[in-house]
Amino acid sequence: MKLSLAKIVERYIIPYGLQLSAFISTLFLISPIIWMVSTSVKNEEDVFNRPPEWIPSEITFDSYFRIMNGFVVNILYNSILIALLAAIIATIVGALTAYALSRFAIPGKSTIMLFFLSSLAFPIPLLMMSMYILLMKLGLLDTLTSMVIGHTVITLPITVWLMKNFIDQIPKEIEEAAFVEGASFFRIIFFIVFPLSMPALTASALFVFVTSWNELFFGLSFISSPDLRTVPVGISQSFLQDFKTDWTGMMSLAVIVTIPIGIIFIFLQKSFLRGMIAGSVKG
Secondary structure: OOOOHHHHHHHHHHHHHHHHHHHHHHHHHHHHHHHHHHHHOOOHHHOOOOOOOOOOOOOOOHHHHHHOOHHHHHHHHHHHHHHHHHHHHHHHHHHHHHHHHHHOOOOOHHHHHHHHHHHOOOOHHHHHHHHHHHHHHHOOOOOHHHHHHHHHHHHHHHHHHHHHHHHOOOOHHHHHHHHHOOOOHHHHHHHHHHHHOHHHHHHHHHHHHHHHHHOOHHHHHHOOOHHHOOHHHHHHHHOEOOOOEOHHHHHHHHHHHHHHHHHHHHHHHHHHHHHHHHHHOOO
C-alpha cells in the first residue's frame, strides 16, 4: 500500500525531525557543561591543546583541592545567604501582592499589572544607578543587605505575575467557606491559599534563587569588600587577571557552584514546571 506524501510527512518526517531537533538542541545545551567539567580536570598546560581534548589524556583533581580555601567557602556562603533571603522575601511579598490584586477591587489594577510587566524591560544599568544612590543615602552600600534588596527588586515582577495568574484559578468559594467557619484573614492566606499555590510558590522561589545566584552586576556595583563578594564576582575578580587566567581553577569552581542548582532542579522540577505553566496562563 503506497502512502501519500502528506502521510509520509505526518508519520515519519515530522516525528523524526522533531526528535532530531531535540537531540541537536540538547547537544548544544550540554556541550558547554561537558567542556566545563573537562577543563576542570585538566592540567593547566593541556587547556590550550590543539585539537581540543574533550576527554583529557590525564585527569587530575588538583584544581579542586587548590581552590577550596577560605575565600571560596566565604563567597559560597555569601551567595547562598543572599539567594535564600531574596527568594524568601520576593516570594512572600510577591504572593501577598498577587493575592491583593487577584481578590480585591483595587482601582487601576490593570495599570499596576502593566507596570510590573513593563518593569521587566527596564534597563538594569539605569536601575542600578538609581538604587546605588538610594542605598548610599541609606548607608547600605557594601553590605549583604544591599544585594538582597537589589535581587528582590529585579525578581519581584515575575513572582507577582506567576502568583497572580495562579491565584486567579483558585475558587473563591474555598476561602468563603473557611471564612464562614471562623478562619481569620491571614489564616486563610497562609493555611489555605498558599498551600494550594505551592507549585507557583516553588517556581517563583526557584526563579529568584537562580537569578540571585547568577547575578553579577549588582555585586560589582554595590560590594567593595572582598569578604562580602558573591560567587560570580569572586570568579570574575579572582581568576581573571590582567596577564593570566586560571582556567582550571575557574572551571572547577564553576562545577562546584553548578551542583546545588542541579540538585534543586532535580528534586523540584515537577513543581517548577507546574508552577511556570499554570502561572503563565489564565485557566
